[in-house]
Amino acid sequence: MTAVKGETRTRLLDTALGLFTVHGVEGTSLQMIADALGVTKAAVYYHFRTKDEITEAVAQPALDELVALLDHAATINRPGPRADYVIDGFVDLVVRNRVLVAVLCSDPGIIRAIDRILHGEESVMTRLPAMLVGPDADEGAQVSSHVALAGIAMAGGSPALAAMDDETLRRHLVDAMRRQLGRPRRRDTPTP
Amino acid sequence: MTAVKGETRTRLLDTALGLFTVHGVEGTSLQMIADALGVTKAAVYYHFRTKDEITEAVAQPALDELVALLDHAATINRPGPRADYVIDGFVDLVVRNRVLVAVLCSDPGIIRAIDRILHGEESVMTRLPAMLVGPDADEGAQVSSHVALAGIAMAGGSPALAAMDDETLRRHLVDAMRRQLGRPRRRDTPTP
Numbered sequence: 001m002t003a004v005k006g007e008t009r010t011r012l013l014d015t016a017l018g019l020f021t022v023h024g025v026e027g028t029s030l031q032m033i034a035d036a037l038g039v040t041k042a043a044v045y046y047h048f049r050t051k052d053e054i055t056e057a058v059a060q061p062a063l064d065e066l067v068a069l070l071d072h073a074a075t076i077n078r079p080g081p082r083a084d085y086v087i088d089g090f091v092d093l094v095v096r097n098r099v100l101v102a103v104l105c106s107d108p109g110i111i112r113a114i115d116r117i118l119h120g121e122e123s124v125m126t127r128l129p130a131m132l133v134g135p136d137a138d139e140g141a142q143v144s145s146h147v148a149l150a151g152i153a154m155a156g157g158s159p160a161l162a163a164m165d166d167e168t169l170r171r172h173l174v175d176a177m178r179r180q181l182g183r184p185r186r187r188d189t190p191t192p
Numbered sequence: 193m194t195a196v197k198g199e200t201r202t203r204l205l206d207t208a209l210g211l212f213t214v215h216g217v218e219g220t221s222l223q224m225i226a227d228a229l230g231v232t233k234a235a236v237y238y239h240f241r242t243k244d245e246i247t248e249a250v251a252q253p254a255l256d257e258l259v260a261l262l263d264h265a266a267t268i269n270r271p272g273p274r275a276d277y278v279i280d281g282f283v284d285l286v287v288r289n290r291v292l293v294a295v296l297c298s299d300p301g302i303i304r305a306i307d308r309i310l311h312g313e314e315s316v317m318t319r320l321p322a323m324l325v326g327p328d329a330d331e332g333a334q335v336s337s338h339v340a341l342a343g344i345a346m347a348g349g350s351p352a353l354a355a356m357d358d359e360t361l362r363r364h365l366v367d368a369m370r371r372q373l374g375r376p377r378r379r380d381t382p383t384p
Contacts, residue, residue, distance in 0.1 A: 021300065022300055023300060024218045026218055027219055107216060109219065140364045140367060140368075144371070146346075146350050146352060147344060150345075151338075151339035151341075151343025152339060152343075160321070172335035175335075177339075179374070180371060
């Protein structure tokens with residue numbers, strides 16, 4: 001029974017994410033989610049009371065991973081290896097969640113859900129660039145870190161690159177992010 | 193009378209864009225736009241029949257500029273100067289339309305409006321990367337061009353960089369885009 005419930009929950013969140021990418025979070029209703037699943041609205045209510053709860057559940061796993069990535073990175077003292085770790089980990093997260101990350105970074109509905117989830121925690125959007133270029137980076141490095149992070153996140157979900165297999169995309173995204181941040185090019189292909 | 197009408201239209205489009213950034217296109221109704229303007233829904237209908245018409249009118253000017261940029265770039269034969277021209281022009285467009293471009297690149301409602309506007313034209317999203325890295329670029333260069341374009345577009349609208357003045361942001365974005373595309377660093381500050 002629990003397994004079946006878990007499966008339905010996963011299918012519901014996948015369906016919701018698909019609708020979010022087409023209609024945006026605010027343009028997606030519980031009824032649309034129910035219709036796409038071929039179930040009643042009551043069946044959706046069984047799992048989630050509100051769309052806010054669904055949005056948070058969609059964003060939560062990737063966000064937990066991102067926070068864990070940043071927490072581990074904070075234990076690495078030397079800036080170079082710390083940036084390398086964040087680059088590999090961030091690209092890996094993007095590639096494993098291509099569609100989700102693009103929605104995460106752009107949909108105002110998801111951005112509000114992220115704020116609710118992270119209530120009280122220091123903002124991921126502040127910690128992430130700081131891990132790459134240091135907390136006292138000059139303006140040029142700050143802009144560069146934002147271009148790198150937004151570029152990787154959005155390119156991962158780009159329809160133009162959808163046909164590229166994960167491993168190839170991962171390698172090129174790591175190269176692109178290192179180039180943007182002025183990190184030396186890797187000779188090996190990292191598999192974080 | 194025409195001047196007053198033009199002013200109202202501009203204010204209406206500015207208000208709509210502001211609501212789009214908060215609620216997404218699909219989450220914004222004509223009623224919300226009317227309420228934010230302090231007018232009746234009928235007054236909004238006087239200018240636009242549907243939300244689609246408003247969305248298209250919001251996107252149209254920047255899109256016309258982008259098409260003009262690409263059309264001119266197509267007349268430049270040498271790949272290096274052509275890429276330089278597109279980099280300067282694209283960054284300029286982003287900086288002059290910081291909020292709009294971030295919404296343009298991410299909101300599914302606007303992306304559909306763009307498809308309607310450009311119906312029949314070769315896709316801007318195909319032409320733009322090709323102008324930067326050539327039509328037969330290898331996979332790495334393709335990924336790089338997407339990272340550069342998405343990164344510049346999204347970083348331009350980033351709240352974290354909102355306090356930066358236009359000229360400083362423009363200079364750093366040009367640097368970042370050139371670095372991503374492997375173009376040599378400029379010594380002067382171009383003002384396109």
